[in-house]
Amino acid sequence: MLDFKYDFDDIIPLPISSDAEGELCQIMYDDDYKHLMGIARAMLESKELSERALHITNSVVEVVPAFYTIWNYRYNIVRFLYGENAEALDKELDWLDEFTLNNPKNYQIWSYRQAILQLHPKPSFKRELPILHSMIDDDTKNYHVWSYRRWCVLFFKDFTKELAFAGDFIRRDVYNNSAWCHRMFVLKNYHPSAQEIEAEITYAKEMIEKAPQNISPWNYLRGIHEVFLSGNYSPETVEFALSFVGDFFERKFSINHEGSLCEEAPVVESSFALELLATVYSKRREHLQKAKEAYHGLIAWYDPIRKNFWEYRLGLLEKDEGK
Incomplete structure (x- = not known):
């Protein structure tokens, strides 16, 4: 699990289990895992913020992708080493893209991306679009990715492509409730005109006619009337x-x-x-x-x-x- 890029001989690994006598259930970790996690725990305990600490977090999340504490540790390391260095943060996002493609259901990834973008001096929505489209295209109802897209839209204050984006996925699958929710999210946040509201009512009705016993467009139709037309x-x-x-x-x-x-x-x-x-x-x-x-x-x-x-x-x- 550890390569020889960095020397960790000065680190005394901390135990990852109590090994107390009479424990109800002891987890049988292998030696490599205990060594890796022990070093990571020791470096976290000492608050080391270094390139080798960044490397160790990479090794840990490869083994345990949802290890929230290590993701938080990685963020602190990146912030300390790179500050607002745009080039270095772009490289971090490049690494994260690769990791994301291999871990599509990991919630921590998206929280970490948000933190990096907030740290970045020149964040780009355009840069986020390929990974977002790839992830949603692969799993059109991945809640974590849709949530992150909503976050991005608000963070970058860019709603220009969102109705069309949601519409593409509704056209592919009229039952895609995630896409319907995204469409309503867009409407609620960019103050549509009366003409646009009427167009959305027509759109909802057209989709209902395709599948009358589909709750999503009915909820959308009701939502438009309740939110924008005072329930009339x-x-x-x-x-x-x-x-x-x-x-x-x-x-x-x-x-x-x-x-x-x-x-x-x-x-x-x-x-x-x-x-x-x-x-x-x-x-x-x-x-x-x-x-x-x-x-x-x-x-x-x-x-x-x-x-x-x-x-x-x-x-x-x-x-x-x-x-």
Whole structure:
């Protein structure tokens, strides 16, 4: 695990386990691992900030990529050795690119990248784009990478490519909730115009038509109305949602003494359309009965897994009706 680039003969390795008698479970580390971690612990303990200390952190994270304490130690070394030396920090990012490609699910990588960019005197969003695209292209729902992209967009204050970026991944997979969340994040942070909001509503509807029982574009459509339109849903949006619930609201339902619907379930193309309509109808007293019917339908037929939540919403409606 250690090469001969640096001499560590002056370092007395610290133990990495207590070896106490009667330990419930002793981990059987091999000798090379104990030697490496022992040297790393000793250098960390002495707060050595040197090129060989940087080298030892490289060896450690190759073996244990998620070792947060060592990543923090590495950052302190880099800051001490290189300060705001742009060329040296670029080399550190080059090394990190290679490491990132081999450890796509490692959370610590992305926190470390943030710290290095914040240290860098001339950080570049353009430089980050290839690794970001490569990582998301390889795993289109990698939460850590999407989170880091959001961080970068805010750090560099550059939203210009983000709607198109998210749109590319939604086009590849309309069920990619990470891409939908990124798209909403963009809207919330760059203050779109009224025309852009209308365009996004149209976009959401087009994606819903591709897959009506897909929660992501329905949430996006609702989010636009709640965040940017003060919860006011246009008649066109209501009609759009109604087109996915068949004759649900034309039926006359009867409710038994247990509060359940007695009839067989009407054909509904999207339970999420019914959920949106329940939200819309609950805002107007004259439509509360429709909202109650929608919640009963979700409880009984279309979304019983969230029965407790729908019963809670139904209870709120009944309280409002009693006022």
